[in-house]
Amino acid sequence: MLCECCQQHEATIHLTQMINGQSRELHLCEGCAEESGMNVQSVMSIPELLFGMGAEEPSFPGDGTAGGKSCPHCHLRGVDFKKTARLGCPRCYEAFEAELGPMLAAMHKGSRHCGKIPEGHREVQEKAAHCDVIRKKLEEAIRLEHYEEAAVLRDRLREAGHGAG
Numbered sequence: 782m783l784c785e786c787c788q789q790h791e792a793t794i795h796l797t798q799m800i801n802g803q804s805r806e807l808h809l810c811e812g813c814a815e816e817s818g819m820n821v822q823s824v825m826s827i828p829e830l831l832f833g834m835g836a837e838e839p840s841f842p843g844d845g846t847a848g849g850k851s852c853p854h855c856h857l858r859g860v861d862f863k864k865t866a867r868l869g870c871p872r873c874y875e876a877f878e879a880e881l882g883p884m885l886a887a888m889h890k891g892s893r894h895c896g897k898i899p900e901g902h903r904e905v906q907e908k909a910a911h912c913d914v915i916r917k918k919l920e921e922a923i924r925l926e927h928y929e930e931a932a933v934l935r936d937r938l939r940e941a942g943h944g945a946g
Contacts, residue, residue, distance in 0.1 A: 784810035786817075794819070852876040912941050 784792045790810035798805045809817070851858045853876060857869035868874065874881060915938055922931040 782808055784808065784813050786813035850876060908941065912938060915941070
């Protein structure tokens with residue numbers, strides 16, 4: 782396939798863009814891609830593609846800037862994450878929390894998982910949430926020394942099967 786720009790060289794770079802909900806494919810040779818500002822000489826990782834198209838300025842700690850972070854458990858550095866697009870261990874989420882938060886929020890609809898609930902478990906979750914509300918009311922009643930109300934709330938929790946305390 783020939784380059785869409787120059788129509789002379791073989792297209793070696795293939796991009797797919799989503800513009801206003803419509804997919805558009807672009808096939809370029811290395812020369813035309815470089816002329817349009819793409820860095821075709823260095824390998825780009827997924828995070829670089831998603832968050833800056835291989836920008837020259839480092840954006841993740843540990844990628845060559847002074848004071849870069851690393852995970853205290855597995856010693857993964859920011860530069861390692863940029864290359865592999867993988868964290869080294871579960872503690873990396875804590876070590877790089879400030880940097881990962883905005884990335885996750887940009888990739889998803891937020892930083893909190895709100896996935897589907899399996900069939901048959903919705904009722905259990907709703908019951909647990911209801912019991913949490915009762916438990917908070919119970920704590921407030923005890924704090925305010927409304928012991929009769931607290932006893933009623935305690936009994937409601939016991940009936941629900943989520944003991945009071």
